[in-house]
Amino acid sequence: MKIAFVLDDSIARPDGVQQYVTALGAALQGAGHDVVYACSGDVRDDLPAVSLTANIGVTFNGNGLRTPRPASRRLLREWLEQERPDVIHVQMPHSPVFAGRVVQEARRVLGDNVRIVGTFHILPDGKVSELGTALLGRILRRNLQLFDAFSAVSEPAVGFAKQAFGIDCTLVSCLVDVDAFRAEAARPRPVDDGSRPLTVSFLGRFVERKGVRELIEAVSALPPESRDRIHVRMGGRGPLLGSVEALVAEEGLEREISLEGFVAEEDKAQFYADADIAVFPATGGESFGIVLIEAMAAGAGVVVGGDNPGYRFVLQDDGVLVDARDTRAFSLLLELLISDPERRAAIHASQQRRVRDFDVPVTLAAALELYGA
Structure with a gap:
């Protein structure tokens, strides 16, 4: 065909x-x-x-x-x-x-x-x-x-x-070849033994609805002991880059947050795999959320999403969905995940099961049925 x-x-x-x-x-x-x-x-x-x-x-x-x-x-x-x-x-x-x-x-x-x-x-x-x-x-x-x-x-x-x-x-649904995508990450995420900062990662366009400024504000609202436990990597570019740079400086977060610019397609799986917490705080306009299933497929520790209909369809878990415009709620969720490795491990296991719902065999069968094959 x-x-x-x-x-x-x-x-x-x-x-x-x-x-x-x-x-x-x-x-x-x-x-x-x-x-x-x-x-x-x-x-x-x-x-x-x-x-x-x-x-x-x-x-x-x-x-x-x-x-x-x-x-x-x-x-x-x-x-x-x-x-x-x-x-x-x-x-x-x-x-x-x-x-x-x-x-x-x-x-x-x-x-x-x-x-x-x-x-x-x-x-x-x-x-x-x-x-x-x-x-x-x-x-x-x-x-x-x-x-x-x-x-x-x-x-x-x-x-x-x-x-x-x-x-x-x-x-x-959208799909990802889970095993192939995971294989693109050459190194596993280090074990969290308390001796290193946790990596909190964002990857996406720097536009209003992706929640980039809301993420910075939530990090700023964390108590000092939680901020000291993380390093935030923000990959991507877009029209808000200048204002994001200014906000990071204004909040005094240059040590905690690094703006890493464009992440090439071949480096994306590793970027996600390195994340203890991958955060996608989109405020709306999302019909699905390919970034969510890619981050889960790469093996990110926990994937957090903005509470919009598309992301809720993918994640199906109130424990990792947040209204990013509610700075206090967003910060509290991050604080909870940073402080509780057992919670992160349980969510990780659940998300590793969920991502298989978007693996190639499932979506390919649905597509072929659509095609009348």
């Missing part, structure tokens, strides 16, 4: 949708299927990917995004004639001028010989994005009729797809 993934962005960006399609694509290839990718903007040399239009930058749902320029229908038909996929898998919500046109031209070129499916990825981050998504759903109403089936990456995304788009989705 040949599957063509279609996404309205560059496949070279290290964001959640791109991680979803490349991880699922690799799993499909490992199972003997052919996979190609059609995107807008830049491509990766290590993937069978083609860019079929350019992008322009926009801001939506708290993210800096790129949206495609109108694609040439002739170019799309030529690509479809050349590839002739059995399945076209569109990432949703999708642009009417790129992925929407791929769907239209696929029906003209391939007719009923192609199965067209879509996966819904986002949750709105506020009223503006919620209204914008609902409007896009109305614009795409006729286009949606050309699809054969829909999925969503989490139960909250299933609900929002129904609310905003009027579509019924099955659940096909």
